[in-house]
Amino acid sequence: MNWYEFRRILLAVDASTQSANAVELIANFVPLGTAVKIVHIWPLQVAGQDGFSVPETRTMAESLVEGHADRLRKAGLEAIAEVRTAPVGRTYQEIVDAAEDFASDLIAMGSRGRSDLGGLFLGSVSHQVVAHTTRPVLIVRGAPQPAKPQRRVLLAIAGGEEIATAVPTAIAVSRRWAAEVLVLHVSRVLALEGVPWTEPAPEAQAAVDAAVRELRAAGVSAHGDVVTGGGSVASEIAEIAEGWDADLIVMGSRRLGELHGLLTGATDHQLVHRIQTPVLIAGRSQGE
Template identity: 35%
Template sequence: MGVDGSRSALEAVSWAVREARLRRTGLRVVHVMSSWPLEAGEDTPHAEVGRWMREGAESTLEGALGRIREGGGDVEVTSELLPGGDPRRALIEAAADAGLLVVGSHGLGGFEGMLLGSVALGVAGHAPCPVAVVRRAPVQPRGRVVVGVDGSPAGADAVAFAFAEAEVRDAELHAVHAWSRPIVGCGPFALADAEEAAQRERRALAEALAGQGERHPDVKVVERLEYGHPVEALREASLEADLLVVGSRGRGDLKGLLLGSVSHSLLHHAACPVVVTPFPGRAPGRDEDRESAPRAASRRT
């Protein structure tokens, strides 16, 4: 996970520790800083400035590690200072063999009142693994995971990820499929047409979930067919959830987009942490990939 010393990042640290504990895996904590303070020697110009910057970066990492120690030491933690000018690129590269990348919703560089920072938005949909953006994490577990279902390839990976999350959390899985269409005509013909459309959407929801119940037989699934816009339906569902899972982009988004309009909006407005699974072909996101441990780092605690 990436940290920068902000309150949002420290809250994300606590969430990431609980997630690692649930998965029974390690946690790698990284902080991105400019390359030259890490590479500059003591006999170079501005050596004192470089030393001051390194000390500040190390203090940021130590603050995150202290937060982890407060929550208990039963998770193996490694930490590392990463050189790089753009933290988004550095975090994406660092996540090459990770099962999940965790970031806070906004960092030290964000404007006051911003709902989502540039780093969180920049890594979601671009990273080679699912990305968790932590904002408004529930103090007490609610026992519910929500997944947005749209029948797209990205949505299929989101469903698989959500089933696995519900299983390790011993939580209910609420599968939400929102749909809307204009009703042409009036009277009994319009009603019959609307009911036929609802049946098609209900079948689409069932097909999207097919097979996952056999892989995760202990997960209780609540199928929710909502008439309306998916952003509003999923935002409402997130009010009572521990986690919301969505694909990076769905059926209605323009080809070439890495982050779709629904996932983009929910990163700003969901009432719980959001996981965005990558578009198929970019990354691992299925159950077997989620078991991989983070790569080795430079410090342990």
């Protein structure tokens, strides 16, 4: 598998800065000739100049997607634009359906990075999309980093079945970018009946070593690390990614249910809230 297999991308946008950042990331780092469908779900609410929310017109929606499509066409991509409608609270499902209709290899979208409760009550569309699709999802907040001699991809794994999906995804991106990969496992410290418990170090190290071997066998420069932190897994990943100056974080395909994940704090949702670095969540099989 390599990045060039991501030949059909569904890019979901709104009028936010984060969506514009997602467009720029796709424009700058996706191979020429890639087919991209830009989808905007209408009607939404947009902020007026006086600070109040005003209804978005169909003309505004069409102008938004066409503007982004023009940007991608100038970058050499095959971009088409579509405005779709959805009932209130079902924006995420319309995005998932659009990806299915387009037979996309990847869903990309911006995220404002709402907190867990904010995402629950105000609508964390990106988290809901992750929870309801089997496709890889690229979530973007910050602007793309300037070009540098070698890009860096942090692959965060929990072991087990995640390696089967996360490692090929990391290989895909790393080949495209000629990037170096850091395979990271954050061992959790849990309190079981008041007694601290840490994941067995040999199991964590074995998972990291297996991922590093697979990456190197594919011609990717890779090394691994196992850390144990007192904070949340998302906080540890974010701190290491920022310290290492990662350009992208790739995560495995474990997904919690929509409501359960928001209330208990799914790692992918927490991480997007904490960091400006794009997060690519690997796909999963239909049975997961």
